[in-house]
Amino acid sequence: MSKLRVAVLGAKGRIGAEAVRAVEAADDMELVAALGRGDRLETLVDSGAQAVVELTTPASVMGNLDFCVRHGIHAVVGTTGWTDERLARLTAWLDGSPETGVLIAPNFSIGAVLTMRFAEQAARYFESVEVVELHHPGKADAPSGTATRTAQLIAAARARAGTAPQPDATVTALDGARGADVDGIPVHSVRLRGLLAHQEVLLGAEGETLTIRHDSLHHSSFMPGILLGTRRVVTTPGLTFGLEHFLDLN
Ligand SMILES: NC(=O)c1ccc[n+]([C@@H]2O[C@H](COP(=O)([O-])OP(=O)(O)OC[C@H]3O[C@@H](n4cnc5c(N)ncnc54)[C@H](O)[C@@H]3O)[C@@H](O)[C@H]2O)c1
Numbered sequence: 001m002s003k004l005r006v007a008v009l010g011a012k013g014r015i016g017a018e019a020v021r022a023v024e025a026a027d028d029m030e031l032v033a034a035l036g037r038g039d040r041l042e043t044l045v046d047s048g049a050q051a052v053v054e055l056t057t058p059a060s061v062m063g064n065l066d067f068c069v070r071h072g073i074h075a076v077v078g079t080t081g082w083t084d085e086r087l088a089r090l091t092a093w094l095d096g097s098p099e100t101g102v103l104i105a106p107n108f109s110i111g112a113v114l115t116m117r118f119a120e121q122a123a124r125y126f127e128s129v130e131v132v133e134l135h136h137p138g139k140a141d142a143p144s145g146t147a148t149r150t151a152q153l154i155a156a157a158r159a160r161a162g163t164a165p166q167p168d169a170t171v172t173a174l175d176g177a178r179g180a181d182v183d184g185i186p187v188h189s190v191r192l193r194g195l196l197a198h199q200e201v202l203l204g205a206e207g208e209t210l211t212i213r214h215d216s217l218h219h220s221s222f223m224p225g226i227l228l229g230t231r232r233v234v235t236t237p238g239l240t241f242g243l244e245h246f247l248d249l250n
């Protein structure tokens with residue numbers, strides 16, 4: 001059986017370097033390119049890459065995906081910074097290349113995907129819900145892509161269930177004291193030396209609270225999801241948002 005020809009973009013970064021090792025170690029994959037900032041994207045074509053693992057920066061990801069989709073190279077994307085406008089642009093590019101697949105995964109770790117799912121399930125049963133994400137101080141952005149997605153899923157679940165707005169009588173004396181507002185869900189971002197990637201979803205009702213916490217302790221936690229996404233994206237044309245679509249979760 002021929003091996004899947006895979007390239008990594010952002011290969012010298014924190015997660016990219018780990019992804020290079022994971023692809024090299026996968027029996028069914030061949031690492032054909034490992035590109036960093038300033039390297040020529042044409043190398044992807046020259047090396048015959050079938051799929052790219054995109055782990056760069058919010059400033060670089062759109063240019064990289066434009067190139068990949070135009071050349072019919074499938075992509076698995078962990079890079080953050082996704083807005084409705086960016087997703088619409090990517091969808092339009094994919095419409096022009098209907099056999100190409102792109103997976104965007106706000107988080108590749110199974111525990112984080114399950115955190116999102118559990119939070120979505122619990123959201124309608126509790127009056128209050130807030131998200132706290134905690135990351136290493138080198139992280140590019142806030143709130144994290146995972147926290148943004150978690151809050152969006154919670155808000156959508158509450159809207160579907162007709163849940164009342166959260167109780168909150170607080171008058172803030174300082175901007176930001178109550179976190180960022182993502183679709184009505186407060187999201188708080190901590191940046192702390194020693195951490196990697198962590199999230200708590202705090203839910204509260206009369207007389208009880210529920211805390212759903214996930215900790216990524218090493219970048220290896222993201223690798224099974226990256227490899228699964230890479231295997232699946234090559235046979236899944238169009239845009240897939242969230243690794244849960246490639247997991248048998250129900
Ligand atoms: N989805 C997930 O599970 C997951 C997990 C970890 C990190 N991330 C995200 O991945 C991204 C990278 O995170 P990181 O901690 O590795 O950051 P990092 O800064 O350590 O690495 C990014 C790398 O990309 C390189 N780069 C920038 N522009 C490039 C380009 N045009 N072509 C090739 N390389 C380019 C940089 O030089 C750097 O080496 C962030 O958006 C982060 O939030 C996602």
Ligand SMILES: O=C(O)C1=N[C@H](C(=O)O)CCC1
Binds near residue numbers: 139140145146147197
């Ligand atoms: O370390 C990072 O940066 C991470 N980014 C993703 C996010 O923003 O949610 C996933 C977790 C790690």
